[in-house]
Amino acid sequence: MKxxxxxxxxxxxxxxxxxxxxxxxxxxxxxxxxxxxxxxxxELDLNQTDKAKAEVEVKAMCEKLLANTIIEEYRYELG
Amino acid sequence: xxxxxxxxxxxxxxxxxAHVFRDVLGQDVTMxxxxxxxxxxxxxxxxxxGFSYGDYLRTGAIARFSPVMGAVTTFAGNGGLVVGVCNGxxxxxxxxxxxxxxxxxxxxxxVCKDVYVxxxxxxxxxxxxYTPGQILKIPIAHADGNYYTDPVTLAGLQANAQVMFRYCxxxxxxxxxxxxxxxxxxxAGICNAGGNVLGMMPHPERCVETVLGHEDGRALFxxxxxxxxxxxLTGVR
Numbered sequence: 001m002k003x004x005x006x007x008x009x010x011x012x013x014x015x016x017x018x019x020x021x022x023x024x025x026x027x028x029x030x031x032x033x034x035x036x037x038x039x040x041x042x043e044l045d046l047n048q049t050d051k052a053k054a055e056v057e058v059k060a061m062c063e064k065l066l067a068n069t070i071i072e073e074y075r076y077e078l079g
Numbered sequence: 080x081x082x083x084x085x086x087x088x089x090x091x092x093x094x095x096x097a098h099v100f101r102d103v104l105g106q107d108v109t110m111x112x113x114x115x116x117x118x119x120x121x122x123x124x125x126x127x128x129g130f131s132y133g134d135y136l137r138t139g140a141i142a143r144f145s146p147v148m149g150a151v152t153t154f155a156g157n158g159g160l161v162v163g164v165c166n167g168x169x170x171x172x173x174x175x176x177x178x179x180x181x182x183x184x185x186x187x188x189x190v191c192k193d194v195y196v197x198x199x200x201x202x203x204x205x206x207x208x209y210t211p212g213q214i215l216k217i218p219i220a221h222a223d224g225n226y227y228t229d230p231v232t233l234a235g236l237q238a239n240a241q242v243m244f245r246y247c248x249x250x251x252x253x254x255x256x257x258x259x260x261x262x263x264x265x266x267a268g269i270c271n272a273g274g275n276v277l278g279m280m281p282h283p284e285r286c287v288e289t290v291l292g293h294e295d296g297r298a299l300f301x302x303x304x305x306x307x308x309x310x311x312l313t314g315v316r
Contacts, residue, residue, distance in 0.1 A: 014182070014185070016184070016261075070179065070227070070229070071182060
């Protein structure tokens with residue numbers, strides 16, 4: 001099973017990288033782009049066939065290491 | 080005193096810290112490789128600056144699971160003095176020994192320059208030889224020093240005098256312009272509720288000798304030695 005994990009800064013926390021990219025897009029003429037948020041994407045193979053168990057495991061990974069839940073939020077897909 | 084300096088893969092201020100304690104202050108220094116699991120015999124522990132594990136994932140995120148960090152947590156829990164400078168501060172945050180987290184600098188730049196900080200609490204083992212409100216000229220060198228915590232935790236830090244240093248102007252005014260990284264409340268350093276764990280982004284070990292510029296950082300390390308000597312005299316640990 002493959003886990004695809006996205007980690008981004010929480011809404012409400014200033015994302016200086018996102019803001020810089022937004023300014024760059026604006027100066028390139030992409031006037032409809034707003035609220036750019038930069039994050040991390042990770043994928044990993046899980047040697048696990050039980051989806052419920054895999055979910056418990058991936059959630060624990062996110063809480064313990066992959067995201068810092070003081071400033072970041074995460075979401076994942078299993079498949 | 081015997082001061083432990085933890086060495087993670089990627090630490091690069093470890094020898095500066097050792098130099099201060101050994102050559103400037105005449106103390107014993109033990110370099111502690113991050114695989115160690117015991118800190119027995121040490122009187123204080125320093126987590127130095129650098130780029131532990133290449134800052135992969137997040138600054139300090141991987142180092143905080145190094146074997147030595149279990150021992151550091153126990154050491155701190157027993158009231159031992161622990162200082163994290165720069166990357167060391169980031170590791171203490173990730174380890175939960177200090178509250179909050181670091182965001183990328185507001186400017187997105189790595190900022191390497193002398194700044195001014197104000198001593199907000201001079202009644203701790205780290206700051207007793209400073210005067211309250213004293214202004215220190217001290218270097219910073221980081222890209223992720225934008226301190227963040229939730230409003231409730233921030234209020235607690237302020238109420239308990241756990242904010243140790245705040246970025247300020249040369250004459251001591253705490254203004255947004257004087258903050259080099261966007262840190263909440265201009266926070267440059269905090270301690271834990273017990274007052275025995277300090278984390279700070281500025282590098283006091285880089286300013287202890289006038290030959291290297293200035294020496295406003297020296298009193299921090301001297302305060303620690305004075306505190307430890309006092310405890311030894313009274314038999315308290």
